[in-house]
Amino acid sequence: MKNFITYALFLIFILGVGLIGCSSNNQTTTDSVGSYSNQNQNREELIITNESETIAIPIEQIPTIRTYLEEYTTSSSERKTEIDRMRVNPLPNPNATFAVISYSCGIKLCDNVLVKYKNDQVTSIPLPQSSFFQEALFTVDNKYLAIKFGKNEGSTVSRSSLVIIDTVEIKNTEFQNNSEIINKITNGNFTVPIRNLHWENDTTLKVTIPDIKDYSFKTIEKWINKESETKTKEVKITLGSIPNG
Numbered sequence: 001m002k003n004f005i006t007y008a009l010f011l012i013f014i015l016g017v018g019l020i021g022c023s024s025n026n027q028t029t030t031d032s033v034g035s036y037s038n039q040n041q042n043r044e045e046l047i048i049t050n051e052s053e054t055i056a057i058p059i060e061q062i063p064t065i066r067t068y069l070e071e072y073t074t075s076s077s078e079r080k081t082e083i084d085r086m087r088v089n090p091l092p093n094p095n096a097t098f099a100v101i102s103y104s105c106g107i108k109l110c111d112n113v114l115v116k117y118k119n120d121q122v123t124s125i126p127l128p129q130s131s132f133f134q135e136a137l138f139t140v141d142n143k144y145l146a147i148k149f150g151k152n153e154g155s156t157v158s159r160s161s162l163v164i165i166d167t168v169e170i171k172n173t174e175f176q177n178n179s180e181i182i183n184k185i186t187n188g189n190f191t192v193p194i195r196n197l198h199w200e201n202d203t204t205l206k207v208t209i210p211d212i213k214d215y216s217f218k219t220i221e222k223w224i225n226k227e228s229e230t231k232t233k234e235v236k237i238t239l240g241s242i243p244n245g
Contacts, residue, residue: 044069044083048099048117050090055097057115059083061122064113065103091136091145098167100133100147108132112149116170123170128161128188139202143167144239146197146205151190157220160194162186162207164239176238184215185235191215193224195232203239208232 044059059065065086072079085105091098096118102110112127131149138145145165150158162185164173175182184191185207192215196208210223211233223231 046088048088048090048097050092055117057117057122062115062124064126068104089133093142095142102133125170127163137197139199141202148194153217156224157217159190161188161190173239176240181235182237193220205237207235
């Protein structure tokens with residue numbers, strides 16, 4: 001009789017362990033709202049942290065960076081290292097989450113892309129390459145975004161290039177007054193040092209640059225060392241397509 005009771009207790013114990021195991025498996029395969037499944041735990045993301053929120057952007061939704069990372073498909077460790085080296089520059093804005101993502105970085109220069117996240121949608125646009133992010137400025141109505149990038153020449157001279165983005169459609173804006181100097185400021189060739197940016201209104205950007213005869217290295221270096229506080233001028237960029245005449 002004693003042996004029978006012992007055997008019955010053993011069977012009850014085995015059945016109990018089996019039921020606990022089944023219950024545990026069901027919990028791991030059911031995702032609650034906002035959690036990641038096992039497949040998504042390893043997805044590659046870039047984190048944008050603002051004052052009020054933290055957003056995880058899947059890299060697969062940023063075509064420029066996704067294409068770049070195709071160079072790192074043979075080694076998962078090298079790929080992870082390359083992602084860890086990317087720099088995320090948040091651009092605070094009340095209407096959406098924006099950031100300049102710098103990737104393929106050397107000692108200082110990087111390739112760049114603007115990312116916008118709104119209503120669970122990710123959009124992006126490539127920005128100047130082989131440069132470093134300097135400054136970004138939204139208009140008061142947040143429709144346009146001016147972004148300044150830089151590139152050093154030697155240890156003293158830094159030249160800039162300016163991009164102005166339509167933040168609704170995520171595209172480069174057109175200018176009504178596309179002069180030679182505006183072209184030098186915005187063509188991505190890093191010709192002119194840009195001292196300051198200021199939105200005069202929602203469609204006019206003031207750009208402060210050196211008031212010098214040319215943009216050779218020696219002329220810019222002289223301006224930096226002796227005249228940067230006094231010899232400047234403002235260039236106004238007016239946004240909008242040129243009216244048909």
